[in-house]
Amino acid sequence: MFIKNLSKITCIQILIIITVLMLYAVPAQAQAQDPLLFEADKVLELTMPIRFDALCRPSTDPNCDYTPTVFQFVDASGNDRTVPISVRRRDGWRAQQTNCQVPTLFVRFSGEDTQGTPFEGQTSLALTSHCGKGYLPANVPSRRLPDDFESYVITEYLGYRLYNLVTEYSLRARAVRINYADPENPRRDFTHYAFFTEHFESLARRHGAELVNGEFDFASLDIGSTDQLALFNFMVGNTDWSIEEQENILLLRRTDGSVVPVLYDLDMSGLVSAHYARPAPELPIKTVRQRYYLGYCHDGNAWDELFTKFWDLHPEFMQTIATMPFLNRGERRRAGVYLETFFEILRSDRKRQAKIVDACRALPGAD
Numbered sequence: 001m002f003i004k005n006l007s008k009i010t011c012i013q014i015l016i017i018i019t020v021l022m023l024y025a026v027p028a029q030a031q032a033q034d035p036l037l038f039e040a041d042k043v044l045e046l047t048m049p050i051r052f053d054a055l056c057r058p059s060t061d062p063n064c065d066y067t068p069t070v071f072q073f074v075d076a077s078g079n080d081r082t083v084p085i086s087v088r089r090r091d092g093w094r095a096q097q098t099n100c101q102v103p104t105l106f107v108r109f110s111g112e113d114t115q116g117t118p119f120e121g122q123t124s125l126a127l128t129s130h131c132g133k134g135y136l137p138a139n140v141p142s143r144r145l146p147d148d149f150e151s152y153v154i155t156e157y158l159g160y161r162l163y164n165l166v167t168e169y170s171l172r173a174r175a176v177r178i179n180y181a182d183p184e185n186p187r188r189d190f191t192h193y194a195f196f197t198e199h200f201e202s203l204a205r206r207h208g209a210e211l212v213n214g215e216f217d218f219a220s221l222d223i224g225s226t227d228q229l230a231l232f233n234f235m236v237g238n239t240d241w242s243i244e245e246q247e248n249i250l251l252l253r254r255t256d257g258s259v260v261p262v263l264y265d266l267d268m269s270g271l272v273s274a275h276y277a278r279p280a281p282e283l284p285i286k287t288v289r290q291r292y293y294l295g296y297c298h299d300g301n302a303w304d305e306l307f308t309k310f311w312d313l314h315p316e317f318m319q320t321i322a323t324m325p326f327l328n329r330g331e332r333r334r335a336g337v338y339l340e341t342f343f344e345i346l347r348s349d350r351k352r353q354a355k356i357v358d359a360c361r362a363l364p365g366a367d
Helices: 002-030 146-166 200-206 223-235 303-323 329-347 349-357
Strands: 044-049 067-074 080-089 105-109 124-128 173-181 190-197 210-212 249-253 259-263
Touching: 124 146, 146 173, 146 190, 146 223, 146 303, 146 329, 200 210, 200 249, 223 259, 223 303, 223 329, 223 349, 303 329, 303 349, 329 349
Parallel strands: 044 173
Antiparallel strands: 044 067, 067 080, 080 105, 105 124, 124 190, 173 190, 210 249, 249 259
């Protein structure tokens, strides 16, 4: 009798436990949350209602304001979510309507609207789009197709990911696929890849540093970080940068007073090889696919250490290219072949000496 009653009690207890677990399981699923924006690699799918021709350009209108819109997406629990945002054109070549149908943008968030979303903690982000208009230089025989521009933005995103392997002093990036929804005509909707890059101030906070604006003492440059940046730019064929002019370079001052340069904007690089990209006219190269070293000469150049670091990263660079899911076969091949030509230079004592060591420039302010 005791055993029979025990069996009944046990069965009742088991049913209660199962019921309680089921009740708790439902809220747990409902509360499932996407990882924060820069803590995942998966492409984030978004919809953004927008009319680009309604956006003013800050370079021509100093009173240019942000335009309100939203990001719509499906969260980890399968629920439709909407995050209010506001956007504004960024300046530069890609911000001009004559060059790009879809400009690069600044996206601004309100903290209370982002809670529980991938954008939690974000206040402002740079969004790099696919451009998407067939700009026609005089020496290009035909207009580019939308797929060409899509390839540019994907390969530029790859460049950021490669730079992340070189140094922690680099901007984080997240790939997104955006459906640009025309509020007035749904037939004009289109979907393309883009990517977010981390806000400069966010990068500074991560490293307990402050942004440097304006003049600074070149003697305070962290020379190891500077050499890494210069060699990375040489690797990806990027000459569209300058520490002196702070062109496509941001500077971080650490608590010890040293200044670290950080790279951004890679669309003019040989890795991306955009049809509109041209090297600076003062450089002795004809195309961005040609490499030209713009690093500094200085006392105690640790060339062997620098070259060894990049050589050791060779497998990781190639693995990143091979495993990035939205690169097509042609893009993988072009990127891989182009990087291999850099490593051919590193393999050769003669080429390293001629193209890098002997090509370095005098460090500003050095005697």
